[in-house]
Amino acid sequence: MRQFKGGARILLTALSYGEPWIMTADNITEPKLDPAFVEKLYEEAMALVRETATYLGVIGSAGHATIAEEVRSAFTGESLRLTTQLLQVVSWLLAQRAVSGGEITMVEALSPQRRLSGRDICLGDPLIDTARLPVELAILLHRSRHLYERVERLEGQLLAGQPPLNPLDTLLSRLKR
Template identity: 40%
Template sequence: MSTGHEEETVPAIGTIFFSSTYDEALALTREARAYLAGPGQEAVQELSSEQSFGYATESLRMTTRLTEAMSWLFFQRAVQAGEITAEEAQDKDCHLQHADVCLPDIERDVSELPEGLVSLLGRTEHLYRRIARLDQMAIHAYERARS
């Protein structure tokens, strides 16, 4: 019997791939926290005022990338677990929203920043770009399923 509330079937991201991406994002989040609370605090004390500003800017960019990535992954996990519907996952808040901050158009010179931060910046940017592609794939998959 139809209740009128049947869930649309939308291809889900592979569980193994999703799990490894989630684990990677969580590990990067923990690593970034440990770096910023420890070696990063020591390294920033040795920087000039201009370099300190760059450090703060890039640290916030990194934190935003990780926050957005983890949020997106939590929403995808909720869809896979049946906690929210694929339709609910199309809400603006369930998608990446700050690409303009996370992936700026201008090339930034990070050569004078501490090596640990530069490493984290590169890895979080790579993760964010991958999740941005997955986000677009999820949007397109949902749209195809609806048509």
């Protein structure tokens, strides 16, 4: 954990996940993600939401004045990017949880209105060199972007009807060569 001004903390650990893809006789025509995998990813996203809310709450209430004036507008823009990334990811994961719970089908979950959006904003170039931003914000931005990219890859694989690649399978195939 990293401590920052105001006493809040940022968790700098990554959760490990099992195989995200399950294929059964019931879902051969409609693949779906393993509910336990979706739940772990959702928990990671919500932990990041809480850390972001804590950090921005501390900065908003006391620390914004400590940010250099020439960095403030970029700080605000990058904070909005951060919250947009998290909103998109959590919304997508809620749809996947609804699939796991039998509330909607995967086809419904992957409909255009439920897909990740805001890609240009979420994955756009930083407004300022991130080295000029407070380190805590830079870390949150990095983690949130990485989470968005992971979910985007999962969505792409689901839309293509292909199971996500298991990194272990890739490594094993390289070792066999």
